Structures are given as C-alpha cells and as structure tokens.
Amino acid sequence: MENKCAFCDYKSAAARKLSNEEIDKLSANCLTVRFKKGDSIIRQGTYSTNVAYLKSGLVKIHIDGPYHVQVVRIIKPSSYLGLPTTFGDKINQYSVTSIEESEVCFIDISLFRKLLATNPDFSNQILIELCKSELESYQKCVNRTQKQTRGKLADVLLDFADNIYHSDSFPLLINQEDIGNLVDASRESVSRVLSEFVKDGILKISGRNIEIINKNSLRQISAKG
Amino acid sequence: MENKCAFCDYKSAAARKLSNEEIDKLSANCLTVRFKKGDSIIRQGTYSTNVAYLKSGLVKIHIDGPYHVQVVRIIKPSSYLGLPTTFGDKINQYSVTSIEESEVCFIDISLFRKLLATNPDFSNQILIELCKSELESYQKCVNRTQKQTRGKLADVLLDFADNIYHSDSFPLLINQEDIGNLVDASRESVSRVLSEFVKDGILKISGRNIEIINKNSLRQISAKG
DNA sequence: GAAAAATTGTGATTCATATCACATTTTTAT
DNA sequence: ATAAAAATGTGATATGAATCACAATTTTTC
Numbered sequence: 097m098e099n100k101c102a103f104c105d106y107k108s109a110a111a112r113k114l115s116n117e118e119i120d121k122l123s124a125n126c127l128t129v130r131f132k133k134g135d136s137i138i139r140q141g142t143y144s145t146n147v148a149y150l151k152s153g154l155v156k157i158h159i160d161g162p163y164h165v166q167v168v169r170i171i172k173p174s175s176y177l178g179l180p181t182t183f184g185d186k187i188n189q190y191s192v193t194s195i196e197e198s199e200v201c202f203i204d205i206s207l208f209r210k211l212l213a214t215n216p217d218f219s220n221q222i223l224i225e226l227c228k229s230e231l232e233s234y235q236k237c238v239n240r241t242q243k244q245t246r247g248k249l250a251d252v253l254l255d256f257a258d259n260i261y262h263s264d265s266f267p268l269l270i271n272q273e274d275i276g277n278l279v280d281a282s283r284e285s286v287s288r289v290l291s292e293f294v295k296d297g298i299l300k301i302s303g304r305n306i307e308i309i310n311k312n313s314l315r316q317i318s319a320k321g
Numbered sequence: 322m323e324n325k326c327a328f329c330d331y332k333s334a335a336a337r338k339l340s341n342e343e344i345d346k347l348s349a350n351c352l353t354v355r356f357k358k359g360d361s362i363i364r365q366g367t368y369s370t371n372v373a374y375l376k377s378g379l380v381k382i383h384i385d386g387p388y389h390v391q392v393v394r395i396i397k398p399s400s401y402l403g404l405p406t407t408f409g410d411k412i413n414q415y416s417v418t419s420i421e422e423s424e425v426c427f428i429d430i431s432l433f434r435k436l437l438a439t440n441p442d443f444s445n446q447i448l449i450e451l452c453k454s455e456l457e458s459y460q461k462c463v464n465r466t467q468k469q470t471r472g473k474l475a476d477v478l479l480d481f482a483d484n485i486y487h488s489d490s491f492p493l494l495i496n497q498e499d500i501g502n503l504v505d506a507s508r509e510s511v512s513r514v515l516s517e518f519v520k521d522g523i524l525k526i527s528g529r530n531i532e533i534i535n536k537n538s539l540r541q542i543s544a545k546g
Numbered sequence: 547g548a549a550a551a552a553t554t555g556t557g558a559t560t561c562a563t564a565t566c567a568c569a570t571t572t573t574t575a576t
Numbered sequence: 577a578t579a580a581a582a583a584t585g586t587g588a589t590a591t592g593a594a595t596c597a598c599a600a601t602t603t604t605t606c
Contacts, residue, residue, distance in 0.1 A: 161463040162472075162544070168459055180459075183445075184452040190459060212445065216438035220408075223437070223448060227409040230455045234393055234405075234415060237462040238386040241505045244562065247387075271583060280466045282564055287585055303572090319387070469592065496553060507594055512555055528602090 101126060106151045106174045110221035118211060118218075125204035131194040133269070138178055138192035144185075146202035148177040153198025154260070154269065158277065159190045167270075167278040169236070170195070172260050179226055182208070195269050240280050248279035249289050250318035253299070257308055264308040326351060331376040331399045335446035343436060343443075350429035356380075356419040358494070363403055363417040369410075371427035373402035378423020379485070379494065383502065384415045392495075392503040394461070395420070397485050404451060407433070420494050465505055473504035474514050475543035478524070482533055489533040 101111065101123040114122065128151065131137055138148060140160060150173045157168040157177070168190060171177065181188050182205065212219040239251060252275065257264050270278075272286040279286070293299040298314055300307040308314060326336070326348040339347065353376065356362055363373060365385060375398045382393040382402070393415060396402065406413050407430060437444040464476060477500065482489050495503075497511040504511070518524040523539055525532040533539060 159459060159463050161467040163467050166463045166466065168462075180452040180455040182452070183449045184456050189456045209445075212448070213441035216441075216444070219441070219444050219448070220434075220437065223444070223451070224408045226448070226451045226455065227405040227407070230405040230451065230458065231409050231414045233455065233458055233462070234384060237393075237458065237465065238384050238391045240462065240466050241391065242386040242388050273583080283584080284565080284586080285563060287583095288563095291585075498553080508554080509556080509595080510593060512553095513593095516555075 104151070108149060108174050108176065108221075108225075110218050110225065113217035113221055114211065114215060118215065121207060122203065122211070125207040127202045129200050129202060131198045131200060133194055133196050135194045136191065137194055137198070137200055138181075138188050138190070140188050140191040142188055144178055144181045144188050145205065147179070147182050147205055147208045148192070149201040149203060150175050150177055151199040151201055153194060153200075154196045155192050155194050155198055155200075156270065156274070156278075157190050157192050165277050166280070167274055168233070170255075170260065170270075170278070176222075176225065179222070179229075195274075245279065245281045245285050246289050246292070246317050247320070248281065249275070249286065249293075250314045252279055253306070253308060254311075254314055254318055256306075257311075264311060266306060267304045268306050269304070329376070333374060333399050333401065333446075333450075335443050335450065338442035338446055339436065339440060343440065346432060347428065347436070350432040352427045354425050354427060356423045356425060358419055358421050360419045361416065362419055362423070362425055363406075363413050363415070365413050365416040367413055369403055369406045369413045370430060372404070372407050372430055372433045373417070374426040374428060375400050375402055376424040376426055378419060378425075379421045380417050380419050380423055380425075381495065381499070381503075382415050382417050390502050391505070392499055393458070395480075395485065395495075395503070401447075401450065404447070404454075420499075470504065470506045470510050471514050471517070471542050472545070473506065474500070474511065474518075475539045477504055478531070478533060479536075479539055479543055481531075482536075489536060491531060492529045493531050494529070 101107070102116070102119045104111075111119070111122065131153070137155060138144070140158075150171060152173050155171050155177065157171060158165050159168055171192075177192050177200065178188065181190075212222065239248065243251070256266055256268075260266070268275075272290070273283045275281075276283045276286045281289075290299070290301070293314075294301055296310075296313070298308070298310045298317075300309055326332070327341070327344045329336075336344070336347065356378070362380060363369070365383075375396060377398050380396050380402065382396060383390050384393055396417075402417050402425065403413065406415075437447065464473065468476070481491055481493075485491070493500075497515070498508040500506075501508045501511045506514075515524070515526070518539075519526055521535075521538070523533070523535045523542075525534055
C-alpha cells in the first residue's frame with residue numbers, strides 16, 4: 097500500500113463522495129506510477145485492465161487517424177483518463193502520452209465497478225464527468241472542422257493560458273507537429289501562423305516560453321477566424 | 322397514463338434492467354410525443370426539463386457552429402437523445418430534429434435520476450451507452466477532419482445501409498445541404514461527388530431512393546479516400 | 547394544376563492550406 | 577564538446593474544396 101488515497105490532495109470530485117471505508121479499499125487497489133515526458137501511459141489497441149486517473153502533470157490523448165495522428169485533447173489533473181474505454185470496449189480506443197512529468201493512479205477495474213454499483217453519489221459524479229466531456233468533444237469537433245488555422249491556434253493558446261496554466265505566460269511543452277495534430281493543421285502552417293502572431297504583437301516567444309501580449313486580439317481571432 | 326412502458330417493444334437496454342415496480346413508475350412519468358418530419362424535438366440553448374428517448378423514427382443531432390450548422394450524427398431508435406445535457410448543463414448544448422416521423426418519450430428528469438441512484442444495473446447500462454457514444458464521437462471527429470469529401474460521403478452511405486436501414490437500398494431523407502453539414506462539405510460538393518458515384522457505377526439514384534451497387538468500391542473509397 | 551418555394555446540377559473562379567524542398571536552429575546523445 | 581538527430585522557418589507550387597452564379601428540377605402550397 098504505497099499511497100493513502102485518504103490523504104491524497106488530488107482526489108477526484110467522484111472520490112470525494114466515497115466513505116472512509118471505501119477510500120481505504122481504493123488505497124488498497126490503487127497504484128501510482130510516475131511517467132516522464134514522452135512516456136506512453138495508455139496505448140491504443142491494447143487491453144485496458146485498469147482505470148487511469150491523472151493526479152499530476154499533463155498528458156495528451158491521441159488517436160491514429162487514417163492519415164496521421166490526431167491529438168484529441170490535452171488533459172490536466174485531476175481527471176480520469178480512460179473512462180470511455182473502461183465501460184465500452186475492453187480495448188483502448190486511443191492512446192495517452194505524458195507531455196510533462198506526470199503521476200497516474202491505476203485503479204483496479206473491478207473495485208471501480210463495485211464502487212459504482214454501491215455508491216450512487218460516486219456513480220452520479222462519474223456520469224456528470226462523462227457527460228461534460230462528451231459535450232466538450234462535440235463542441236471541439238465543430239470548431240475543428242469549421243474554423244481555420246489561425247482561429248484554432250488562437251483557441252489552443254487561450255485554452256492553455258486560461259484553463260491549463262492559469263497564466264498568460266507558459267511553456268509550450270509540445271512541438272509544432274503536435275500542435276498541428278491538435279488543431280488539424282500541418283506543422284508548417286503552425287509555424288507560419290505562430291510567426292504571424294509574433295509579428296502582429298499578439299505573442300512573445302522565447303525558446304519554449306510563450307507570453308500572450310494581446311489577449312483581446314487573440315480572442316477576436318478565436319471568435320472570427 | 323397514455324402509454325404502458327411495460328409493454329413497450331422499444332425499451333432501452335437500460336430500461337430492461339428495471340423492476341416491474343420501477344417500470345410502472347416510469348409509465349406514470351413518461352409522455353410519448355409524435356413528431357413529423359422536420360419538427361424540432363430539442364432546441365439548442367433552451368432548458369432541458371426531460372430526458373428524451375427515441376422510440377421510433379429517425380432524428381438528427383445538430384449544433385450551431387461558428388459559420389454554419391454541423392449535423393453531429395443521425396440517431397435511430399432505440400436511444401436516449403439528450404443524456405449529455407441531462408447531467409452536464411441544464412441548457413441544451415445541441416438541437417435534435419426529426420428527419421422522418423418519429424416517436425419520442427419524455428421522461429421526468431427527477432424520476433430518471435432516482436432510478437439511476439437506486440438501480441445500479443440501470444445506471445451501469447446508461448454509463449455504458451454514454452461511453453460508447455463518446456468513443457464513437459472521437460472516431461467520427463477524426464474521420465471528419467482527415468478524410469476528404471469522397472471518403473466521408475462513402476462513410477455516410479455505408480452507415481445508412483449497414484447500421485440504419487440494414488439494406489443497400491434506402492431512401493435518403495435529408496437533403497444535400499444536410500448531408501454536407503454531416504460530412505463537413507458544401508452542398509455543391511455533395512452534389513458533385515454523388516454524381517461521380519453514379520457515373521462510376523457505384524450508386525443508382527432515382528428520386529429520393531439510393532441503391533448501392535458496388536459496395537466494395539464504396540468501402541475502398543471510405544478507407545482510402 | 548398553376549405558381550411559388552425548395553432543392554439540385556454544373557461550370558468558372560478563388561482561397562486556404564497541404565506539400566515539397568531546403569536552410570537554419572535547437573536539442574539530445576556520446 | 578561534437579556529432580547526430582530533431583525541430584523549426586520560409587519560399588514556391590499544387591490542390592481540394594468553397595464560393596459564386598445561374599439553369600434546371602422537384603416539391604410544396606393554395
């Protein structure tokens with residue numbers, strides 16, 4: 097029992113609905129693993145044997161498409177990583193890869209199912225999370241297919257600043273190819289648009305670090321572009 | 322109590338997990354409504370007060386995008402129509418419109434929640450459905466953004482034949498504009514590609530009716546195009 | 547059953563973005 | 577520290593598909 101879930105600062109909203117007794121069971125059936133940047137956490141096409149929960153760090157969810165990889169989304173703690181697979185297929189329908197040093201808890205699937213069956217508050221919370229993420233992915237798909245590259249890149253930058261780093265200055269930990277896969281654009285287009293943004297005084301880039309200077313402009317591009 | 326859920330031939334997999342007593346409660350809190358082709362069943366931006374379940378017919382789920390509508394998917398019975406909204410937002414994040422005469426059951430949301438809380442088999446089944454649909458929408462989004470129009474149209478035609486009508490000959494109930502919104506293409510492109518398919522001997526079109534003549538060819542276009 | 551409205555077909559043109567082809571810079575490994 | 581590998585910048589070109597602009601059907605309505 098290497099970790100005590102009871103004292104975990106990164107409990108999921110669902111896990112907070114568990115009784116002390118249930119939390120103890122969770123502790124006993126949960127293993128925390130560290131992943132370095134670039135490490136594969138879940139691999140598309142393999143069997144899923146656990147429920148994965150992102151405790152710290154940052155990961156990307158990606159799917160092999162007909163022509164190239166698509167980065168579906170970037171996920172920050174605290175979130176479950178493989179719920180759709182857990183209940184649907186037994187085989188992972190997507191991959192998860194660490195993009196910065198991350199800690200992931202692997203929870204025994206049969207315990208997880210038992211908790212769902214016996215604790216309605218817990219299962220309700222999981223349901224809510226699933227629904228939220230489905231709505232989000234609908235919306236994301238619409239944006240992906242209708243906006244053009246500038247707008248989609250603006251979206252991603254705003255998402256990083258507002259939702260992931262909570263700061264207008266942050267390190268861009270994925271390369272331009274991955275950003276391309278995230279916004280459905282080629283690596284070259286990403287490079288070009290990024291330079292444009294710098295030239296237009298919207299961004300300042302130094303090495304891996306990005307600083308948003310003109311957020312309004314970015315919001316406008318996100319909305320209209 | 323106009324309808325008796327107990328005798329309903331179109332029960333959901335989840336509803337089959339309910340006890341007789343629960344089914345009776347469902348009957349008492351469930352209203353079946355008929356919709357004609359083109360009728361709006363759920364409207365994006367309005368409050369959702371019920372859980373909707375498609376008993377018969379065919380509907381489309383669509384979202385207002387930044388530039389035009391996107392038809393997210395076509396749904397056939399027997400499926401819940403607004404689950405993600407039910408638990409996430411109170412406000413509908415998408416619209417549902419009937420594309421052929423349809424019957425929809427509206428279930429009281431508080432009863433639905435109570436069933437979820439008290440019947441683990443029921444809630445588990447709902448969870449499974451949600452997960453399946455999320456995985457599906459991931460996959461669909463990848464296809465949407467990576468395939469080109471011919472491939473996406475081939476996909477849609479195969480989906481109609483294999484999953485919706487279970488026949489290689491079927492009526493196309495939505496117009497080319499809607500098909501365009503479903504595959505993210507312009508109305509004109511849909512028309513062009515459809516003509517191409519006819520010219521290449523893949524389809525036969527007479528009026529609203531479509532017959533797939535060379536399914537292998539279509540599969541190939543779906544895979545490679 | 548005629549008029550109006552909606553849907554479809556098809557060419558010409560435009561446009562955003564992919565692709566190709568390198569040069570340059572940065573990062574990683576030995 | 578130096579070589580090798582990975583990532584990035586940027587021009588030229590190609591291309592799929594949107595848009596525009598009508599004509600021709602088909603469907604709906606009164």
